[in-house]
Structure formats: structure tokens, C-alpha cells
Amino acid sequence: MFTLLRDLQRLRREIALGAPVRGSLAVRHVDAGSCNGCEHELTLAAGPFHDLQRFGLGVVASPRHADVLLVTGPVTTRMREALLVAYAAMPEPRRVVALGDCALGACAVWDAAEVVGRLEDVLPVDLRIAGCPPSPDEIVAGLRTLLA
Secondary structure (H helix, E strand, C coil), rough: CHHHHHHHHHHHHCCCCCCCCCCEEEEEECCCCCHHHHHHHHHHHHHHCCHHHCCCCEEEHHHHHHHHEEEECEEEEEHHHHHHHHHHHHCCCCEEEEEEEEHHCCCCCCCCCCCCEEEHHCCCCCCCCCCCCCHHHHHHHHHHCCCC
């Protein structure tokens, strides 16, 4: 057993995994009307190569179990109420992350009649991760700042 643990420690140093996790956060993702580019990158960030889980960041299915509400896309009129309900269902303290340029208000394909606007117009945003779409590395780096 000692040899196995020693080899595991050496392997972690060689592939530069960094320090062990010092906490964890449950993340609830909501697509508020995106083109799905950010969702694809988020899926890659949660996959085996980038592995959000090793940093203590897990994606959960219910806002009742979430510490972080991660929102992609511009907030559409049809998703505004669902976002507010999800936010209200989260336990305190809760954080909100705007992922991608559309959630930040820089979306080029808005139909003004169907879009409320940027996420900050609906909920208080704690973290902004820019990009169209942001890379998995940028997503992981941004979410890790919430652990500090």
C-alpha cells in the first residue's frame, strides 16, 4: 500500500496536477438561450481530460443541491422566470457565474423582442467568464477562483 501511494504521489507531481482539493462546490448549469457553444466547452471541462471533479467542482441536477448557478446564453423572455426560480431554490450562500459572451451581454444574434438581456440584468453575478465560447481551460480556471 505504501508503494502504491508513493507511486501515485510521484505520478501526480510528474503530470502537474497540483495541490489536493481544499473544498468543493456543487454547480448547477442553466442554458438561458445559448447557441450551445458554451455547453460543448463546459462538457469538455467536465470530461476526463480537464476533469472538474479533481478540483472539487461537481455538476448537480438540482438547484437545491447547488452552491453555484452557472448560466450560459443571453437571458430569453421564456427563461427569465426559470432562472429566478432556480436561484430562489438554492441554499445560501449562493453564487452566480455568467459563462460566455452572450451571458455577459455581447451576443450578436439577439432578437430584442425575445431577449431580456445580459444575466446581470436578472441576477447578481459573482463571476464572469468571457469568451465565445470560452475554452475548457478558461472555464476551469474561472470556477477554481470560487474555491479560494
